[in-house]
Amino acid sequence: MAAATTDPPALPATRLRPPASLEQATHLARYQLREYLRSLRFLVMVGIVLAIGAILTTLVAHFRGSLATSPIAFYGSFWGGGANGVIVLSAVIFGGDAIAGEFQNKTGYFLMGLPLRRSTVYVGKFVAAFLAATAMMLLFLAILVGNGAYYFHGGLFPWQLGVAIVLAFAYLGAVLGATFLFSSLFKTSVYGFVLTLVMFLIGFTILQDLIVGLVKIQPWMIISYASSTIGSVFSPPVNWGLAATVTQERAFMGGPVVGTTYVPGIAEGLVIMLVYLVVTAIAGLWLFEREEFT
Amino acid sequence: MAPPSIETQGLTKRFGRFTALQDLSLKIEGTKCVGFLGPNGAGKTTTLKLLADMIFPTRGACWINGISVQEHRRGALTDAGVLIESPEIYPSLTPNEALEMVADLRGVPPADRRDRIRTVLGEVKMDDWANQKVGRFSKGMKQRINIAAALVHDPDVLILDEPSTGLDPRGMAEVRAIVRDLKKSRRLIFMSSHILSEVVDVCDEVALIDKGKLLFHDTLDNVTRRFAEGHGSVDVTLARPLDGGDGRAKLAALPGVSDVTDLDPKRWRLKFTGGVDGQERLLEALVALRIGVVSVAESESALEEVYLSQISRGD
Ligand SMILES: Nc1ncnc2c1ncn2[C@@H]1O[C@H](COP(=O)(O)OP(=O)(O)OP(=O)(O)O)[C@@H](O)[C@H]1O
Ligand SMILES: [Mg+2]
Numbered sequence: 001m002a003a004a005t006t007d008p009p010a011l012p013a014t015r016l017r018p019p020a021s022l023e024q025a026t027h028l029a030r031y032q033l034r035e036y037l038r039s040l041r042f043l044v045m046v047g048i049v050l051a052i053g054a055i056l057t058t059l060v061a062h063f064r065g066s067l068a069t070s071p072i073a074f075y076g077s078f079w080g081g082g083a084n085g086v087i088v089l090s091a092v093i094f095g096g097d098a099i100a101g102e103f104q105n106k107t108g109y110f111l112m113g114l115p116l117r118r119s120t121v122y123v124g125k126f127v128a129a130f131l132a133a134t135a136m137m138l139l140f141l142a143i144l145v146g147n148g149a150y151y152f153h154g155g156l157f158p159w160q161l162g163v164a165i166v167l168a169f170a171y172l173g174a175v176l177g178a179t180f181l182f183s184s185l186f187k188t189s190v191y192g193f194v195l196t197l198v199m200f201l202i203g204f205t206i207l208q209d210l211i212v213g214l215v216k217i218q219p220w221m222i223i224s225y226a227s228s229t230i231g232s233v234f235s236p237p238v239n240w241g242l243a244a245t246v247t248q249e250r251a252f253m254g255g256p257v258v259g260t261t262y263v264p265g266i267a268e269g270l271v272i273m274l275v276y277l278v279v280t281a282i283a284g285l286w287l288f289e290r291e292e293f294t
Numbered sequence: 295m296a297p298p299s300i301e302t303q304g305l306t307k308r309f310g311r312f313t314a315l316q317d318l319s320l321k322i323e324g325t326k327c328v329g330f331l332g333p334n335g336a337g338k339t340t341t342l343k344l345l346a347d348m349i350f351p352t353r354g355a356c357w358i359n360g361i362s363v364q365e366h367r368r369g370a371l372t373d374a375g376v377l378i379e380s381p382e383i384y385p386s387l388t389p390n391e392a393l394e395m396v397a398d399l400r401g402v403p404p405a406d407r408r409d410r411i412r413t414v415l416g417e418v419k420m421d422d423w424a425n426q427k428v429g430r431f432s433k434g435m436k437q438r439i440n441i442a443a444a445l446v447h448d449p450d451v452l453i454l455d456e457p458s459t460g461l462d463p464r465g466m467a468e469v470r471a472i473v474r475d476l477k478k479s480r481r482l483i484f485m486s487s488h489i490l491s492e493v494v495d496v497c498d499e500v501a502l503i504d505k506g507k508l509l510f511h512d513t514l515d516n517v518t519r520r521f522a523e524g525h526g527s528v529d530v531t532l533a534r535p536l537d538g539g540d541g542r543a544k545l546a547a548l549p550g551v552s553d554v555t556d557l558d559p560k561r562w563r564l565k566f567t568g569g570v571d572g573q574e575r576l577l578e579a580l581v582a583l584r585i586g587v588v589s590v591a592e593s594e595s596a597l598e599e600v601y602l603s604q605i606s607r608g609d
Contacts, residue, residue, distance in 0.1 A: 015372070015373060016372065016373075016400060016401050016402060016447050017372065017401050018368060018372055018399065018400055018401045019398075019399075019401045021368075024398075024399050027395065027398040027399055028395075028399065031384065031387065031391065031394075031395040031398075032384070034386070034387065034391070035384040035385075035386050035387060038386035039386060105382050106379070106380070106381050106382040107381065107382050107383065107384055108381075109348070109378060109379055109380075109381030109382070110381035110382065110383055110392075110440070110443070112346060112347070112348045112376075113346050113348075113371065113374075113375070113376030113377065113378065113381075113444070113453075114371065114376075114396065114399050114400060115367070115368040115369070115370075115371040115372045115399075115400065116367075116368060116399055117367065117368065290350075292348065292349040292350060293343065293348035293349060294309070294343075294348075294349055
């Protein structure tokens with residue numbers, strides 16, 4: 001043999017072992033979050049939340065006669081009106097290219113040489129995106145509370161706001177789940193962004209209308225339908241149940257039904273959101289586990 | 295403890311109907327550096343990606359240190375350092391942070407982390423940049439960090455895909471020095487490269503692949519000897535230019551010389567027969583010509599000739 005193969009020094013008795021996958025996911029989330037916090041997209045998102053907050057602040061100030069008559073009316077219109085946008089845009093901005101970008105930007109090639117499962121990367125990135133989006137929700141909440149304090153002099157928060165916040169976080173999970181799934185369908189970032197944005201801004205609403213209008217059933221399979229609980233919890237009487245409130249509009253008293261509106265029950269909305277999260281996470285993980293870094 | 299090893303069995307990869315790698319069975323084991331050669335598109339990166347579980351085999355399987363890559367990616371990559379296709383690092387992280395991330399994910403004990411990171415950043419001469427954002431680095435600087443990342447956990451097995459691409463001449467020399475250094479302790483390095491001088495310099499064995507098929511895998515000495523067919527080749531450098539026809543005739547008349555090529559008027563390549571004895575006689579006669587010989591070096595082209603003859607044969 002050509003090489004000077006001198007006696008190798010003994011290896012250290014204990015070789016390194018990679019930490020458990022869950023711990024690796026938290027490490028990944030930590031560094032990914034740091035990346036988000038320093039990125040331009042974070043600043044852009046802060047700008048968007050401030051803009052949404054400013055618009056709502058102006059609207060409420062202008063129509064205070066109707067919108068700020070009671071804490072419930074105020075928080076309902078403010079949180080109900082803005083949370084959805086903050087959630088969807090945060091998900092698109094932080095998650096739209098989360099998986100596709102690992103391929104396109106070749107950062108995935110850096111991670112794939114490490115002793116970790118593909119799913120660890122997926123979960124770590126999901127957690128980071130969730131936390132970054134949470135920061136946006138908290139910023140929006142701060143604007144909301146600031147306005148509330150101005151109109152109601154720091155009066156009590158209605159319990160509905162607490163429920164609506166829980167629902168909003170569940171919705172964030174569901175939206176991010178779908179975003180990550182969309183993102184893992186592609187290896188080009190922009191497709192992930194566009195698909196997510198189109199689906200959440202108009203796609204799901206159109207689907208929901210089609211299902212209600214043509215198929216005439218409750219559109220429980222549409223994620224944006226579930227999100228209406230975030231606003232409906234503010235309008236009494238609250239339907240806590242698993243079944244939707246169905247209202248049929250008739251053209252004349254006792255005449256034929258011309259339209260039906262479905263408002264999901266709170267528990268129903270929550271279940272739909274959680275099912276979305278679980279199903280999209282499983283599908284996205286399944287896809288990502290099989291994707292090749294060619 | 296078993297020596298470090300890399301093994302592939304019947305490894306095959308198709309992209310659609312195109313076979314990028316066909317039935318590669320290779321076993322390399324022990325403390326050494328194996329150069330992985332082959333023309334563009336031969337299947338080198340494909341092989342290395344299969345070894346790192348970045349892509350999945352159509353058929354066959356591979357093992358690192360006896361652990362199946364396809365079944366236990368975490369286990370197989372634990373003692374391996376991988377650098378394939380110049381990856382990118384999250385741009386707003388600094389080298390320190392990126393290497394901390396790698397160390398965290400690999401389970402380097404916190405007590406050793408700082409030392410290890412400082413050591414590897416020193417090895418790739420990036421210590422001055424440890425706290426600057428990677429996003430603004432040049433290609434070669436990023437590649438240095440990538441090399442450092444493959445070394446952080448002091449792995450037994452290194453899988454490197456053209457590690458010196460994008461590096462300046464000093465960087466290439468440094469990579470060579472790192473690889474040579476690594477061989478001093480128990481390490482197995484499997485490295486693709488297009489730079490034959492680099493391979494001659496640091497590798498003990500070479501594997502040559504073309505069109506997805508392994509042509510041979512043997513020690514560097516055996517390869518050059520086997521394919522040289524009794525021919526040797528030396529490059530002669532002169533102090534003064536040697537004039538064309540007359541000079542060439544003088545060189546061609548030397549004992550054992552079978553072929554003379556002028557690389558330029560001051561550099562000539564002599565092919566000769568007769569093995570080591572033939573080489574000795576040739577050099578004595580060469581110096582006796584008094585044509586201003588300032589250096590005689592075994593021509594680096596030995597491997598190049600093997601390479602060219604093997605690759606063109608496939609066409
Ligand atoms: N994702 C892919 N889809 C289709 N063909 C591919 C894909 N990836 C690689 N190939 C093909 O497989 C062959 C081998 O490619 P590979 O990257 O392994 O070559 P290589 O030996 O590393 O070449 P180079 O020296 O240029 O880096 C090439 O012909 C390439 O076109
Ligand atoms: Mg290649």
